[in-house]
Amino acid sequence: MTEIRPRRSVLYMPGANERALEKAKSIDADALILDLEDSVSPDAKETGRANVCAAVTSGEYGHRELAIRVNSIGTQWHDDDVAAAAKAGPDAILVPKVESAQQVRDLVAALEAAGAPAHTQLWAMIETPTALLHAEEIAAAHDRLTVIVLGTNDIVNETYGLHVPGRNPLVLTALSWTLLAVRAAGKVVIDGVYNDVKDDEGFAAEARQGREMGFDGKTLIHPSQVEPANAAFAPSEADVERAQGMIAAFDEAMAEKKGVATYNGKMIEELHIRDAKRILAYAEALQGR
Structure with missing residues (x-):
């Protein structure tokens, strides 16, 4: 990255x-x-x-x-x-x-x-x-x-x-x-x-x-x-928590070979996971500043 x-x-x-x-x-x-x-x-x-x-x-x-x-x-x-x-x-x-x-x-x-x-x-x-x-x-x-x-x-x-x-x-x-x-x-x-x-x-x-x-x-x-x-312009705590939850839900769905992944009742696609990972990477970059 x-x-x-x-x-x-x-x-x-x-x-x-x-x-x-x-x-x-x-x-x-x-x-x-x-x-x-x-x-x-x-x-x-x-x-x-x-x-x-x-x-x-x-x-x-x-x-x-x-x-x-x-x-x-x-x-x-x-x-x-x-x-x-x-x-x-x-x-x-x-x-x-x-x-x-x-x-x-x-x-x-x-x-x-x-x-x-x-x-x-x-x-x-x-x-x-x-x-x-x-x-x-x-x-x-x-x-x-x-x-x-x-x-x-x-x-x-x-x-x-x-x-x-x-x-x-x-x-x-x-x-x-x-x-x-x-x-x-x-x-x-x-x-x-x-x-x-x-x-x-x-x-x-x-x-x-x-x-x-x-x-x-x-x-x-x-x-x-x-x-x-x-x-x-920084991810909030809620943004970070949501991103972590989405990634966990997606990974679990893929491991169970489910056709659809959801988080809090909403469908998750690969594009949502890319965005979630970007949010977490940005939050990490801000740590210690």
Whole structure:
């Protein structure tokens, strides 16, 4: 089985804010995105770049997966960001506004040319109408691309939509379409951010929605969102108990050569057992974190 790396909570941290980067060492997020794009002003880009590279090479972030979000393709900072990030060797380099398979291949070539170590993955943001229409080819463009991150704020902005409770129909379509494309490619997909950091109930509802849809985790903008995201995207005790019971019932039915296996009155098929085993493997991966 492929190693499971939880990405329930993926927290953006501003790259030019040294205090925030220091605080992130104690935040129980599964992954941190050390940001050089939206949260860093133009006059602080070089400072931010130096800060995040130093953070990555410090080795002081424990179990947290570290990704550096560079500035988008075509900006004056992109090439220098990629070169510096590749040298620092984070777990991943996240590129915003990726819109084609060719861009993915060009980014992989740029990482290799800059000497990125083999463990540094490429992550890509899908956040424009063009990207959504090419989501399948983007997700499947290269093996080094392992994670797709949804930029839901940009999707709303570029489609002239509105932010509404439960998310508007176009955003739900975009989420579903991208999730299908990413799953077809066998990759990981992370839901977008929730903007109101004081609305705990709203965040919990949206995180639950993302989990129900099938996302692996959620991007976050505030440390207060980490704990509820971790809870939303992790198997509950009831989930684990149910998975164990299903596997036991199925194995017993197969041993007795029964044509049908049931658990709590419901029929169990091989696909249910695959899902149960995935739940147990994920729960095991979370132990001790």
